[in-house]
Structures are given as structure tokens and as C-alpha cells.
Amino acid sequence: MKKKVLLMGKSGSGKTSMRSIIFANYIARDTMRLAATIDVEHSHVRFLGNLVLNLWDCGGQDIFMENYFTSQREQIFSGVEVLIYVFDIESVEFDEDLQHYRSCIDALQACSSNAHVFCLVHKMDLVPEHLREQTFKQRERDLRQVSLPMVITCFATSIWDETLYKVRALKTDGML
Numbered sequence: 001m002k003k004k005v006l007l008m009g010k011s012g013s014g015k016t017s018m019r020s021i022i023f024a025n026y027i028a029r030d031t032m033r034l035a036a037t038i039d040v041e042h043s044h045v046r047f048l049g050n051l052v053l054n055l056w057d058c059g060g061q062d063i064f065m066e067n068y069f070t071s072q073r074e075q076i077f078s079g080v081e082v083l084i085y086v087f088d089i090e091s092v093e094f095d096e097d098l099q100h101y102r103s104c105i106d107a108l109q110a111c112s113s114n115a116h117v118f119c120l121v122h123k124m125d126l127v128p129e130h131l132r133e134q135t136f137k138q139r140e141r142d143l144r145q146v147s148l149p150m151v152i153t154c155f156a157t158s159i160w161d162e163t164l165y166k167v168r169a170l171k172t173d174g175m176l
Contacts, residue, residue: 003052004054004079004082005083006056006077006082009085009120010097013122014123014159073107073110078112082115083116083118087120089122089139090123101147105147109150117153118152118153119140119147121155122157123157124158125158
């Protein structure tokens with residue numbers, strides 16, 4: 001059985017690093033050598049015997065994002081079981097990030113309405129510790145609002161601590 005998993009988010013948000021840690025057992029420091037994803041990188045990960053995750057790591061540069069929503073919409077968003085959307089907590093263009101994310105939600109509703117959506121508010125290690133929970137809760141509220149009517153699950157993550165392993169646990173909980 002194959003499950004299609006989209007990994008999306010703005011360029012530089014940490015998608016490929018997260019994919020490498022969660023699905024290829026990299027350690028955080030090894031991700032420094034990874035290059036930006038150009039267009040879509042496909043990989044297959046065998047899990048629990050007959051389950052194969054068909055990962056689509058989608059480059060986050062604006063030109064690719066626009067193509068995903070126009071000329072590649074059916075190809076990218078059809079048959080999706082899971083969307084993992086990564087938000088860089090330090091992004092200074094959060095409104096633009098939300099617009100791209102909303103376009104993903106619209107495409108999912110049209111092409112894969114039963115897909116599970118996970119939003120990762122990433123690089124939380126860069127937020128002062130005493131502000132992390134408050135910062136995450138505000139982003140989570142914003143993301144839940146813009147995702148309606150879809151129900152989403154949000155995680156605060158970093159490649160430098162144990163938070164990423166919460167996402168990795170989705171593999172064992174049957175969500176991925």
C-alpha cells in the first residue's frame with residue numbers, strides 16, 4: 001500500500017532537513033550540507049512491512065509554488081493522504097506564507113478532501129524560551145482559522161531538540 005505525502009512550505013523553512021531527519025535518519029548537523037529543493041523531489045520510504053510512503057518534497061521558491069497551484073495542481077494535489085506544511089517561525093512574510101498555505105488547502109479540498117493536514121511551526125529553538133508557548137499558540141490560532149473548514153494538527157518543532165520526534169511518532173501512530 002502506498003500513501004502520498006506532500007511536504008510543502010516556503011523556501012528555506014526547513015522542509016528537506018526535516019524530511020531527512022524524520023524519514024532518512026539524518027542527525028541535525030548533517031542537514032547543513034543539504035541544498036535547496038528544485039521543483040519536486042520524490043522518494044519512497046518503506047515502513048511497517050507493506051506500507052510505502054510516497055514523499056513529495058516540494059521546492060518552496062515562489063515560481064514553483066505558483067506552478068503547483070496552476071499547471072501542476074491535479075498532479076500535485078490528487079491522491080494525497082497527508083500534507084505536512086512547514087512554517088519558518090522567523091519568516092517576515094507570514095501573510096504571504098498564509099496565502100500560499102491557503103492555496104494548498106483549497107487545492108486539497110478540491111483534489112484530496114480527506115487528506116490529513118499537519119502544520120509544523122518550525123525553528124522554534126530560535127524563539128526565546130519564555131516566549132515559545134505564547135508564540136506557538138498564536139501561530140496555531142492563525143493557522144486553524146485560515147484552514148477552515150479543514151481540521152489541522154499543529155506542532156512546534158526544531159531539528160535541534162526532541163520536538164521533531166513528535167512528528168516522527170505520526171509514522172508509528174498510523175497517521176503516515
